[in-house]
Amino acid sequence: MTDPSVARLTGLVPPPGNPPAAPDWDRVEAVLGTPLPDDYKQLIEVYGGGVFDETVWVLAPGCEDEDYDLLAQTEERGRILADLWASGEPRPAEIGDSGTRLIPWATVEEAGHYLYWLVRPGQEPSEWTVVLNEGRGPEWESHPQSCGAFLAGLLTGDVRSFYFDEFPLPAHSFDANSDIL
Template identity: 55%
Template sequence: MHVEALTRICPPPHPGRSVNWPAVEQQLRLALPADYKQLVETYGGGVFADSLRLLEPDGADDMYDLVAQTAERAEILDDLWEAGEPKPSELLDGDIRLVPWGLKEDAGHFLYWQARPDQEPEEWTVLLNEGRGPLWEAHPLSCSRFLFEVVAGTSTSTYFCDLDASVTSEGRYRFRPNSQIFSG
């Protein structure tokens, strides 16, 4: 897991938070990856590198709440696919769920786990949807590794590989917690 490496380049500004994970997983009817739980417990919800927001359970705003967004995104995607938008090939075989865990600030790009029933949560692939269109990217990485690569500037994602053009060097290695963002 890459949480420890992430804390070295992007120190958490405060303790994360305690979460009742069994209750969250019961609401989702799904076990969550251990590295995601560690990220939330270390950082809480908020924004990394002025660009990638980590969703958290029981967030202050439904837009950034893991459980609320899981339900909302499932409904939105079902409506899009019923309206004729093509489903990504990664979702065509089996009973796969998409569970959102992050989003790109100001762009509408959601990051999902491709939750396959035949895989452990730590084996799930990260899928990114551009949000305002039909393009998807698959990254066979854990969410902590994907996040580490975004902050470190080594991401191969089309949507995060050019952060240096839009993020200051100070912002690149900063985490802003939701508590700070929502308070003013």
């Protein structure tokens, strides 16, 4: 069954004609040490990795460019955030709980923003919500919804964000990694 947020996205932005083969989700989840949300897996299976509206770049497992690879960015962003917090940058209150972690699922390349799942102990992946880090500073923004709902809401204007003040755009696009990398 198609996730409603992915169905909403496909109504807004036609998926590419030839999406890439689905990743080996069992391997990806084993490396991450956690299952991933179904809406994200469907998003990758329908679109693959790539950029929506020339702004939001969805990370995909297995991307040849490590800057857009889910696994590589999870490792890199984990190190970067740990170093920032160890040097005194304030840790957001949302992720102060022991065992809470962040997994990046998208980036805004030119701005340096990252969109993460907020992963709390005992939560199912379907309960993970979105947090955004401005990337070049200590500010964070929380969105209590799934990645698919966040992305669809961003494109329609249902999601309001200080960091995406130009949204919604009058027309939408998706450029697949395979076409631009």
